[in-house]
Amino acid sequence: MQELDAIQLNFSKDSLFLLNIILGLVMFGVALDLTVHDFRRLIRAPLAPIIGLVSQFLVLPALSFGLIQILDLRPSLALGVLLVAACPGGNISNFIAHLAKGSTALSVSMTALSTAIAIFMTPFNITFWARLDPGTSKLLTELSVDPLELFGTVVMLLGIPLVLGMWIHHKYPATAHKLRKPFRIFSLIFFGGFVLAALGANWDHFMKYIGAVFGLVLVHNALAITMGYTASFLARLEEQDRRAVSIEVGIQNSGLGLTLIFTFFNGNGGMALVAAWWGIWHIVAGMTLAMFWARFPPKGQSVN
Numbered sequence: 001m002q003e004l005d006a007i008q009l010n011f012s013k014d015s016l017f018l019l020n021i022i023l024g025l026v027m028f029g030v031a032l033d034l035t036v037h038d039f040r041r042l043i044r045a046p047l048a049p050i051i052g053l054v055s056q057f058l059v060l061p062a063l064s065f066g067l068i069q070i071l072d073l074r075p076s077l078a079l080g081v082l083l084v085a086a087c088p089g090g091n092i093s094n095f096i097a098h099l100a101k102g103s104t105a106l107s108v109s110m111t112a113l114s115t116a117i118a119i120f121m122t123p124f125n126i127t128f129w130a131r132l133d134p135g136t137s138k139l140l141t142e143l144s145v146d147p148l149e150l151f152g153t154v155v156m157l158l159g160i161p162l163v164l165g166m167w168i169h170h171k172y173p174a175t176a177h178k179l180r181k182p183f184r185i186f187s188l189i190f191f192g193g194f195v196l197a198a199l200g201a202n203w204d205h206f207m208k209y210i211g212a213v214f215g216l217v218l219v220h221n222a223l224a225i226t227m228g229y230t231a232s233f234l235a236r237l238e239e240q241d242r243r244a245v246s247i248e249v250g251i252q253n254s255g256l257g258l259t260l261i262f263t264f265f266n267g268n269g270g271m272a273l274v275a276a277w278w279g280i281w282h283i284v285a286g287m288t289l290a291m292f293w294a295r296f297p298p299k300g301q302s303v304n
Helices: 013-031 036-042 047-071 073-084 092-099 105-130 134-142 147-171 173-201 203-234 239-250 254-264 269-294
Strands: none
Touching: 013 147, 013 173, 013 239, 036 134, 047 073, 047 105, 047 203, 047 239, 047 269, 073 134, 073 254, 092 105, 092 239, 092 269, 105 134, 105 147, 105 254, 134 254, 147 173, 173 254, 203 239, 203 254, 203 269
């Protein structure tokens, strides 16, 4: 298992450039759905999004750090867990929240705000928590990760597509309406195809180490979903808000995670396997949970 810290996946600069484009398109597609009103809604009814965002950016990274201490993980796997936990919610969370009879409006608003906050919080959480563990701190130092450079990359990947998409929605709403659905469908298809192609190019590594990441990602993802729901329950949010928050916390932007891994961590194999498998598993777990919840809609909602 020790060689897992040292392996590098087969991933070219052209592949990284393509991944950056896909991620930018995904975020642009999300932003086409957003207006300033979505952010104002959070000000008028702040409790639910505050619970979600605190869970996303403060509690989940802390619990993830505790998890890697309990499991005594290899540094590359531990850093992969911390990096995934530092990413904002993924845009597919909006679709899953809707399917689960959760509050779609809350989910969309949280995705928007978490994406904006991630510009600052993702670099902070990665470097802060990684430096607290001797193994991940050493790996971080060896790879010479510059927090300011990391911040700049996150701004490019998230901030610019977010602002551009919201601007088009504001200035050209009819165009945004026409682009919204195709961008969402095609970006998800392209990203899914990219992940599968990357796994195929590194199939030997994947098959050799899947046992090391399968259970880890399952436990980590279950922890995130459960923690989001528990925090919402303790805050006495309505059931549809609880579902939206738990899904938003449990569905991470693994595409951003993979981009950061190949940009700043030299495609470290352990980290990339964690992020790539998370990208597959959180959809499986999220859709399964959503289909279960859809059978038991909150009061006032119908099954269909």
